[in-house]
Amino acid sequence: MTELKKGYTLMHEHVTIDxxxxxxxxxxxxxxxxxxxxxxxxxxxxxxxxILEVTNIGxxxxxxxxxxVEEASGIHMILSTGFYKEPFLPESVKEKTVEELAxxxxxxxxxxxxxxxxxxSVIGEFGTSRDQMTPLEEKVFEAMxxxxxxxxxxxxxxxTLGTFGARQADYLLSxxxxxxxxxxxxxxxxxxxxKIFEVLEKGVNIGFDTVGKLSYCPDTFRVEALREIRNRGRxxxxxxxxxxxxxxxxxxxxxxxxxxxxxxxxxLLWDSGFSKEETDLLxxxxxxxxxxxxxx
Numbered sequence: 001m002t003e004l005k006k007g008y009t010l011m012h013e014h015v016t017i018d019x020x021x022x023x024x025x026x027x028x029x030x031x032x033x034x035x036x037x038x039x040x041x042x043x044x045x046x047x048x049x050x051i052l053e054v055t056n057i058g059x060x061x062x063x064x065x066x067x068x069v070e071e072a073s074g075i076h077m078i079l080s081t082g083f084y085k086e087p088f089l090p091e092s093v094k095e096k097t098v099e100e101l102a103x104x105x106x107x108x109x110x111x112x113x114x115x116x117x118x119x120x121s122v123i124g125e126f127g128t129s130r131d132q133m134t135p136l137e138e139k140v141f142e143a144m145x146x147x148x149x150x151x152x153x154x155x156x157x158x159x160t161l162g163t164f165g166a167r168q169a170d171y172l173l174s175x176x177x178x179x180x181x182x183x184x185x186x187x188x189x190x191x192x193x194x195k196i197f198e199v200l201e202k203g204v205n206i207g208f209d210t211v212g213k214l215s216y217c218p219d220t221f222r223v224e225a226l227r228e229i230r231n232r233g234r235x236x237x238x239x240x241x242x243x244x245x246x247x248x249x250x251x252x253x254x255x256x257x258x259x260x261x262x263x264x265x266x267x268l269l270w271d272s273g274f275s276k277e278e279t280d281l282l283x284x285x286x287x288x289x290x291x292x293x294x295x296x
Contacts, residue, residue: 002121002291005076007049009287012125012156012185012209012241013258015053015069015077018060019245022087027246027253029060033069035252039259040073046262050287051075052241054125054156056082057104058090063118078291081108081120082147083140085127085158093136101143102150109151121291123148125185127158128168141168145175154290156183156207161216162190165199165206172204179203183239183290186210188222196225200234205290209241212260219265223272230278239290240265240282 015036020029030036040048055061063079070077082105083089093101108120123144128137148155155177159165165184172182182204187196189210199206208222229235242261244250251257256264266279 005049008283009050010241011239017055037072052078079120080122081105082123082126098143102146105147124156125158128164130160131163149176154181169202205237212256
């Protein structure tokens with residue numbers, strides 16, 4: 001069980017991440033400590049008390065950095081383990097067996113990460129490429145499924161532009177992962193209600209976790225999709241976040257910043273007829289249920 005502070009929880013964020021090597025773009029190295037803390041202090045004022053940090057092995061995870069941000073901002077950071085997707089998978093994914101990869105994730109959950117022994121509470125984000133699961137990605141899915149079944153922690157995935165979500169859910173369910181512990185990520189980017197409900201009807205959770213990334217998907221679609229999900233009785237299976245990954249996503253870099261969800265998106269939901277109770281379901285009660293309902 002993950003203990004949460006009482007308040008809002010963002011369910012798919014990166015406090016620090018470094019994909020700059022593969023992408024060849026220094027903007028993809030998010031390491032702006034003072035700017036991040038400044039934005040998180042504002043998040044705290046908005047009522048955010050927990051962030052699920054989904055940077056894992058091979059993505060530039062830095063536990064000491066994350067804990068420094070936590071201490072400076074007062075927001076509780078939930079750590080993750082696992083491996084991302086191609087082309088960002090480390091060589092160890094090729095070299096190790098499925099069992100060895102599963103044991104590595106289990107070790108970070110049960111015994112802690114590296115020398116500081118901070119424990120991961122979630123497996124993710126691990127994902128698939130656009131419209132496909134490569135052999136190496138399937139190896140990760142098999143290993144992470146094993147680790148999830150053995151440890152009973154939640155899993156959270158990456159879908160590329162919302163594709164392959166139903167196949168991800170089928171894979172995890174067929175390997176014994178409990179539906180209530182599964183989050184299929186980035187389903188808002190599918191921009192396809194049929195695909196979204198195909199996943200929801202499997203009983204798993206989904207992430208509308210790229211809020212504000214308007215070049216990929218307008219927020220008007222997210223609002224209308226959430227209205228339809230609510231009307232069809234599936235709102236208890238959705239979590240929200242923004243997936244900030246670049247310096248240019250921060251306000252100091254000219255971007256929307258971590259606060260956008262509270263400054264712009266929630267007012268859109270309320271203006272469209274959502275109640276405070278319904279947005280609290282998305283940001284408080286659903287995360288509590290998935291992560292284990294513990295509170296600090």
